[in-house]
Amino acid sequence: CNWATAGTVLLASLVLSSRTARSEEDRDSLWDAWGSWSECSRTCGGGASYSLRRCLSSKTCEGRNIRYRTCSNVDCPPEAGDFRAQQCSAHNDVKYQGQFYEWLPVSNDPDNPCSLKCQAKGTTLVVELAPKVLDGTRCYTESLDMCISGLCQIVGCDRQLGSTVKEDNCGVCNGDGSTCRLVRGQYKSQLSANKLDDTVVAIPYGSRHVRLVLKGPDHLYLETKTLQGVKSENSLSSTGSFLMDNSSIDFQKFPDKEILRISGPLTADFTVKIRYAGAADSSVQFIFYQPIIHRWRETDFFPCSASCGGGYQLTSAECFDLRSNRVVADQYCHYYPENIKPKPKLQECNLDPCPASDGYKQIMPYDLYHPLPRWESTPWTACSSSCGGGIQSRSVSCVEEDIQGHISPVEEWKCMYTPKMPVVQPCNIFDCPKWLAQEWSPCTVTCGQGLRYRVVLCIDHRGMHTGGCSPKTKPHIKEECIIPTPCYKPKEKLPVEAKLPWYKQAQELEEGAVVSEEPSFIPEAWSTCSVTCGVGSQVRLVKCQVLLSFSQSVADLPIDECEGPKPVSQRACYSGPCSGAATEYNPEETDQLYGSLQEFDELYDWEYEGFTQCSESCGGGVQEAVVTCLNKQTREMADETLCVISRRPPQLLKACNLQPCPAR
Numbered sequence: 001c002n003w004a005t006a007g008t009v010l011l012a013s014l015v016l017s018s019r020t021a022r023s024e025e026d027r028d029s030l031w032d033a034w035g036s037w038s039e040c041s042r043t044c045g046g047g048a049s050y051s052l053r054r055c056l057s058s059k060t061c062e063g064r065n066i067r068y069r070t071c072s073n074v075d076c077p078p079e080a081g082d083f084r085a086q087q088c089s090a091h092n093d094v095k096y097q098g099q100f101y102e103w104l105p106v107s108n109d110p111d112n113p114c115s116l117k118c119q120a121k122g123t124t125l126v127v128e129l130a131p132k133v134l135d136g137t138r139c140y141t142e143s144l145d146m147c148i149s150g151l152c153q154i155v156g157c158d159r160q161l162g163s164t165v166k167e168d169n170c171g172v173c174n175g176d177g178s179t180c181r182l183v184r185g186q187y188k189s190q191l192s193a194n195k196l197d198d199t200v201v202a203i204p205y206g207s208r209h210v211r212l213v214l215k216g217p218d219h220l221y222l223e224t225k226t227l228q229g230v231k232s233e234n235s236l237s238s239t240g241s242f243l244m245d246n247s248s249i250d251f252q253k254f255p256d257k258e259i260l261r262i263s264g265p266l267t268a269d270f271t272v273k274i275r276y277a278g279a280a281d282s283s284v285q286f287i288f289y290q291p292i293i294h295r296w297r298e299t300d301f302f303p304c305s306a307s308c309g310g311g312y313q314l315t316s317a318e319c320f321d322l323r324s325n326r327v328v329a330d331q332y333c334h335y336y337p338e339n340i341k342p343k344p345k346l347q348e349c350n351l352d353p354c355p356a357s358d359g360y361k362q363i364m365p366y367d368l369y370h371p372l373p374r375w376e377s378t379p380w381t382a383c384s385s386s387c388g389g390g391i392q393s394r395s396v397s398c399v400e401e402d403i404q405g406h407i408s409p410v411e412e413w414k415c416m417y418t419p420k421m422p423v424v425q426p427c428n429i430f431d432c433p434k435w436l437a438q439e440w441s442p443c444t445v446t447c448g449q450g451l452r453y454r455v456v457l458c459i460d461h462r463g464m465h466t467g468g469c470s471p472k473t474k475p476h477i478k479e480e481c482i483i484p485t486p487c488y489k490p491k492e493k494l495p496v497e498a499k500l501p502w503y504k505q506a507q508e509l510e511e512g513a514v515v516s517e518e519p520s521f522i523p524e525a526w527s528t529c530s531v532t533c534g535v536g537s538q539v540r541l542v543k544c545q546v547l548l549s550f551s552q553s554v555a556d557l558p559i560d561e562c563e564g565p566k567p568v569s570q571r572a573c574y575s576g577p578c579s580g581a582a583t584e585y586n587p588e589e590t591d592q593l594y595g596s597l598q599e600f601d602e603l604y605d606w607e608y609e610g611f612t613q614c615s616e617s618c619g620g621g622v623q624e625a626v627v628t629c630l631n632k633q634t635r636e637m638a639d640e641t642l643c644v645i646s647r648r649p650p651q652l653l654k655a656c657n658l659q660p661c662p663a664r
Helices: 002-029 083-089 587-594
Strands: 047-052 066-071 103-105 116-120 126-130 146-148 151-153 180-188 197-203 208-215 219-225 231-234 240-244 247-253 257-262 269-275 283-291 294-298 311-314 317-321 326-328 346-349 374-377 390-393 396-401 407-409 424-427 434-437 448-453 456-459 478-483 520-523 535-539 542-548 553-557 570-574 604-611 621-631 652-656
Touching (some): 083 103, 197 208, 197 283, 208 269, 219 257, 269 283, 604 652
Antiparallel strands (some): 047 066, 103 116, 146 151, 180 283, 208 283, 219 231, 240 247, 311 346, 317 326, 374 396, 390 424, 396 407, 434 456, 448 478, 542 553, 604 621
């Protein structure tokens, strides 16, 4: 009975599926075949084409009688203009309410993006001139979605209807973001009497999603240089959108701020500059995605190693410059960690047997057991200059390896199946480090003659604190200052030395060691303080390292390989008072606690910022030092929760207004 029941169910399901298949077949058979595709609604910029079919039944057919596809998916030339703007301007010679207007497009309507809404130029009049825009019109200015028959249809970056594929930040459709890198940074203006402008950042050809924000009284302007060497400039004098070397630029100008946006890709090299306009400093924050212009490219297969009887051939990889469309030295591709050199491919070839007449297998010129000749180079010489641009060289020769693995030089023509490697290249083309002086501290006295201090850093081309600046050109860190207020009691003849915090900040900062081609001691970052209050200690590792110029990698060496004094690996640190009680300022105690301290490594730290007002106007009063949490890079005040509470410096008090009060 069970088998009979199962057979009955199986038979019933087969009958049901057969009826379903026939019903679908009957439904499709009610339609005629699809017609040919119509002409594209646009000649460029992405349009729509449709195809129709006819219902053959006297009854209603299920399904649609029209289908669409995208077409003309090539970019329009810049002079073609906006497609929606063309449709608005077509109504310029038609009277509206008895009057002619010049119509401009109204884009990005959230309620009905596919209606033709236009605004009369010079007025606030907005009119819907047509219920539907032409097929192929973009729904929104920053999207590929297009209007078809009055409805907004999704279009992916592959230009296909219904596709949800999107571009990555590098502009690659359905990419993984590996063909570009994010560049972000900050520029701070350094006012100088003989300097009217300065370069903020150079943004190379092909970059995308550029955004700069200037805060301060100064002004941005642009310089460009095309790949053909044509230069141009734009002063960015007013708010608006405009084209510069076929790149669309959006600029906003405010009383205390300027914002520059370029969606890209840039069609030229852009240099953003700043023109000084006021006594106050300005800062510029920038961010953009820079293309990786050197990429590995697989070559075609080399000639077969034999003319008959079976041989082999293989491919190689060459470094290709996407800007100049030419092959360059491999080290340009090695510069990018994202670049992975493809492995050679090997395949058999000329497998037909050799002619029976002689049975001779001609070698062209090498077989599987005799590798092809190859270019071989010596390591690059040391760069002729450590910065500012130099030259290094090497020798390149054609070599051949025999079956036993012995390598010998051969004629160069045997290696000409692949480009010869360059023998000279530029090196260390970045700018040399230069001194950067910070702002002066307040004067150490409130009357008479005192001193003021400033921090002087050696900054490299990346804006990082480093070494290598000439001691002869270093600006001075201390100078005398005079307060015009007369003192009412005898003062010391020598200027008063600074108290905290400027005494600590103005000390010579430890020069950051940079790995070079000579063995040198490289200290790592200090550990955190061993105690949470009072005086403790910090430790760090000090390694002997050398830069291998050929592979551009760092190697560790035994300590005795490095010459000169080894940097200290332990130092004292102070994490604030344990009791929390207020203390009177004591110079000797301060020297003892802070004498061996360096700047903390954290981004945020406590610092003294002046004193409160004196508690008395005469007869002797007290001032308390104000402690604030600062961002050590931007020098801006930050929330106190960002600083380590245990490192908050002790309360400092000093006497003030010691002159006797006048008689009542």
